[in-house]
Amino acid sequence: MDAADIPALPRGVRLHYDKIRQAWVLLAPERAVMLDQVGHAVLSEVDGCRSFGEITTALAEKYNAPAEQIAEDSAGFLGALRNRRFLDLRS
């Protein structure tokens, strides 16, 4: 994933707060992905406008963590979602 790529949730994929399990989930066609805090933090920044680079910079500032580490972890997480067609990338 390049810093200039713009991640976006496609139609039919959305974040949902599950009141019963008290956790965030990503709802997608015939799937529900339970999110941990990191996954939710990353996806909360995905707005279809900002680039991957902008998102990881924002996360690094927000959580006071090294940007390279954030970028590596986020790329792995978002890449896996993309392979399942739960995430689109625009360049």
Add this chain to the structure above:
Amino acid sequence: MTAPRPQPPIAMLAELTHRCPLSCPYCSNPLELARQEQELDTETWARVFDEAAGIGVLQLHLSGGEPASRRDLVELVSAARQAGLYTNLITSGIGLTQKRLQALDDAGLDHIQLSLQGTNAEIADEIGGYRGGFARKMQVAQWIGEIGFPLTLNAVLHRRNLHQLPRALEMALEMGARRIEVATVQFHGWALKNRAALMPSRDQARDATRQVAEARLRLKGQLVIDYVPADYHEDYPKRCMGGWGTSGLNITPEGRVLPCHAAESIPHLDFETVRRASLHEIWYESAAFNAYRGTDWMAEPCVSCERKTVDFGGCRCQALALAGDANATDPVCVKSPHHKALQAAAEAFAASTEDTLTYRQMIKAPV
């Protein structure tokens, strides 16, 4: 030992009706189909959707029969979305017009799963028992694409159409589907009557598995492929429904609540109905849902098997249908004493020259 409290369910399959313009010989509906006057009304379904969301269901699958045969389908989708459920329509496409699809879009329908009986009219219409069905489906697929609904194509495969798998994959791409389910027919209900006409050969089954593996690599990031292999030719059974009463529940058109769509084939189980009990009570307390939860009900060879929490002994309905005992190991399992006989039977069915299909049909209401 006290069993741990079950987790909340994730998915609910609502069989809105058993009515369907198609009459596929592998239909997963029971042999005894519900009539229209027995179906739950709109208000009851809406209440059930609220109850489902209230016990943790996230995914709602609106199915049938053909759900588009319900005149109140758009209202039902609205009710489901209002309840907070992710709403998936499982359809053959027959009964959906452009206008109705637009109304479903306005109502908030999240996703459509479109079934495929064959990749050309000749085979698809013969299998579905409905002339013109394939052409109609292609028109509906185009409208789905124009509106932009996320789409899964569900190709149901067996001896008669497994050679069409490559074309089915192409069609999914052409339709802009994100997913395809490559589902080899599972032999329950109506399909059990058609084993001689539909059973794939072992070579066909292996070839399909190879093609799916190859296509998954080639289409990575483009098309997600879910694969249900030919059960009878496997050495280990399926983890049916992710385990009995662990993640999903099924509501029949009349409102009976089942752990899986075929569960009524187990005659000693009594199923509660949403007309008399809440989904919460049924999920957590009912005898039917607790019957095969966990591993306490198992006998050998399951009890001492290292896979017992992997596949939970396979399918209970299949154990009853093929081994005569719902507590037995699914005969698909290589450790079942019935496994060799099942594989021999599968070979014999696959080699059969039988080509007459027994179509699903509704028994006429008594006069």
